[in-house]
Every structure is written in structure tokens, then in C-alpha cells.
Amino acid sequence: MRSMASTLLTPNQINSIMKRREFIQSSSLAAVGMLTLPSFLMKKEKKGQIGLQLYTLRSTIGQDPKGVLKKVSEFGYKNLETYGYGDGKIFGMGFKEFNDYVKSLGMKVTSGHYGLDMIKGDKWKKAVDDAKANGQKFMVVPYINEDQRKTIDDYKRIIADLNAAGEVCNAAGIRFGYHNHAFEFDTVDGQIPYDVMLKELDPKNVGMEMDIFWVVNAGRDPLKYFEQYPGRFEQWHVKDMDKSDKNRNANIGSGTIDWKPIFAKAKQSGLKHFYVEQESYPGEPINSVEEGAKYLKTIL
Missing domain, CATH: 1.20.5 (Single alpha-helices involved in coiled-coils or other helix-helix interfaces)
Structure with a gap:
């Protein structure tokens, strides 16, 4: 002792x-x-992965795609979501040429929007093959024309087409998705189309790209959808709401949507990518793109 x-x-x-x-x-x-934080916020490499839906710059990108893309890269964007693809071309460039230029700027095309008219037959196979060849991981249908969605049966026919298109994407190792507006929350035949879609779209074939602005615009709560359908909302569109007109966009961080609690539920949502998108602007679109990136860097 x-x-x-x-x-x-x-x-x-x-x-x-x-x-x-x-x-x-x-x-x-x-x-x-750290364990209480969403994994999206825990990984340092994810902090810089701010994305942009290029439709935001639709007034200029067609005239000078390379110049616009260079400026976007300078703002710190890393992921891009395209629109306007057709028969192997986009913004007047070959799809591979476009993707190669994006990569040379330190960015990548992670997703793209494709019309309902493209998701069948040879057109769809060509689009899927091009996306796969260039390393794109998501393909999304962004809109349903008004004359295509008069009844719930119309929606159900579209749901069947979306499920089938998703099977083609799955076979190529690409994730297929659907992007909402506000009209999916209007009552049709006594039902809410968005809820019908969530129930009848096969999660194995179709994920959801939630446009958070349009969900809020329709009077719904994105967080309640995350809670009810965890893991289903793999991509987001991030755009803010004007304080005096709910149908107009504000620069992100200057409007009425509180983004911090939404990003805090990124893991529950199933979030893989998010994209700044604006359809209306307080000034020049390119300035809104810059301001969006600046704000998001302060909360991520």
C-alpha cells in the first residue's frame, strides 16, 4: 500500500x-x-455547395452563356440546374460542350428540368443518355400545363407517366423528380393534387423537388410535409417572398420566409441539393443571384 x-x-x-x-x-x-445538427450542415464540404437554377437568368444566358456562367461561378455557386435542353443541345451549345465549360469553372450540372412532352420514347432515352454521359444525377419535370390538369384523373394519368419515366432514369443511375408550383395545392375533385401525387408516385422511381416559395405561397407549411413524408424532398428551390406581394420574389434573406428552421430540417427532408431560383426581381437578375449566394453563406 x-x-x-x-x-x-x-x-x-x-x-x-x-x-x-x-x-x-x-x-x-x-x-x-454536432449530433443534433442535420448531416447536411455537419459536413464542411457541403457548406459551399450552393446551387442555382439557371432559369433565374433566362433573360441573358441565351445571349452569352459562357459569360453568364463565369459570373455565376465567381459568386461561389457550385451546382447548377439547367432548363431548355433539347436534342443534345442547350443554350445553343452541345450538351457536352456546355458541361465541359461548367466543369472548367469549378461547377457541375447536378440537375436539369425537362418538359412533360419529353418523358416518353426516344426523346426521353436521348435526354437520359446525355445526362448520364455528363455525370448529371437528377432529372426533373417542373410544370404541368393547365389544360393537362383539369381533374384528379388527369393527375393520375400524369403520375403513371412520371413513374414510368422514373424507371428509365433508375436504369441509368439517375434520380427522377417532380417540381411543384402552387396549383398542386388547389382542391380538385375534393382532393389536393400534391397529396395525391405523394401517395401515388412510387418513391423508388420519383423524388420531389420542393419549391419552398410556392408551398408557402399556397398557404402550406414545408416543415409539416418534411415531417409527414420524411426523406421524400431530395431537392429544393430556394426563393424568398416579397413582404408586400406574396406573388413576387424578394432577394433571398430579405423577404418573409425564415430559412434557418427550414435548413435545420434538411436531413429530415432528405435534401441532396438546393438551388437558388427567382422568377421576379427587385433589380437586375444577376444582382439577385449574387445577393442570394451572399445570404446563404451566412446561414449554412
Whole structure:
């Protein structure tokens, strides 16, 4: 048995032990805190992955696609979602040429929008093949024309087409999706079309790209949908709502939508990518694109 004298510690030793205990305790608390964050926010490499739907710059990108893309890259965008693809071309460029230029700027095309008229037959196979060849991971239908959605049976026919198009994408290793507006939340034949879509679209074939602005515009709560259908909302459109006119966009961070609690539920949503998109602007579209990136960098 050791003598009591041999177990006595000097003041310096006691101070060292106390500091070590404080370090261990603070480290443990930090680790617990990290576990409560969505994985989307925990990964440093994800912080910079701000995306842009190029439709935001539709007034200029067709005239000077390379110049517009270069400016977008300078704002810090990393992921792009395209629109306007047709028969192997986009914005007057070959699809491969376009993708190669995007990559040379340190960005990548992660998703693209394709009309309902494209999701069958050879047109769809060509689009899917081009997306796969260029490393694109998502393909999305963004809109249903008014004359195509008069009844719930109309929606159900479209749902069947979407499920079939998703099977083609799955075979190529691409994720297919559907993007909402506000009209899917209007009552049709006593039902809410968006809810019907969530129930009848096969999650194995079709994911959802939630346009958060349009969900809020329709008087719905995005967080409730995340809770009811966890993991289904793999991509988002991020655009803010004007304080005086709910049908107009504000620059992100200056409107009425509180983005912090929404991004806090990214993991529950199933989020893989999000894209800044604006359809109306307080000034020049390119300035809104810059302001959107600046704001998002402050909350991610």
C-alpha cells in the first residue's frame, strides 16, 4: 500500500488535471451538439455547395452563356440546374460542350428540368443518355400545363407517366423528380393534387423537388410535409417572398420566409441539393443571384 505522501499532488499537477477534465467535458458537449445538427450542415464540404437554377437568368444566358456562367461561378455557386435542353443541345451549345465549360469553372450540372412532352420514347432515352454521359444525377419535370390538369384523373394519368419515366432514369443511375408550383395545392375533385401525387408516385422511381416559395405561397407549411413524408424532398428551390406581394420574389434573406428552421430540417427532408431560383426581381437578375449566394453563406 502506498503511503499518503506518495499520493499527494502538487498544485501544478492539480491544475493540469482540472484543465484536462474541462477539455474533455467541453469536447464531449461539442460532439453531442454536432449530433443534433442535420448531416447536411455537419459536413464542411457541403457548406459551399450552393446551387442555382439557371432559369433565374433566362433573360441573358441565351445571349452569352459562357459569360453568364463565369459570373455565376465567381459568386461561389457550385451546382447548377439547367432548363431548355433539347436534342443534345442547350443554350445553343452541345450538351457536352456546355458541361465541359461548367466543369472548367469549378461547377457541375447536378440537375436539369425537362418538359412533360419529353418523358416518353426516344426523346426521353436521348435526354437520359446525355445526362448520364455528363455525370448529371437528377432529372426533373417542373410544370404541368393547365389544360393537362383539369381533374384528379388527369393527375393520375400524369403520375403513371412520371413513374414510368422514373424507371428509365433508375436504369441509368439517375434520380427522377417532380417540381411543384402552387396549383398542386388547389382542391380538385375534393382532393389536393400534391397529396395525391405523394401517395401515388412510387418513391423508388420519383423524388420531389420542393419549391419552398410556392408551398408557402399556397398557404402550406414545408416543415409539416418534411415531417409527414420524411426523406421524400431530395431537392429544393430556394426563393424568398416579397413582404408586400406574396406573388413576387424578394432577394433571398430579405423577404418573409425564415430559412434557418427550414435548413435545420434538411436531413429530415432528405435534401441532396438546393438551388437558388427567382422568377421576379427587385433589380437586375444577376444582382439577385449574387445577393442570394451572399445570404446563404451566412446561414449554412
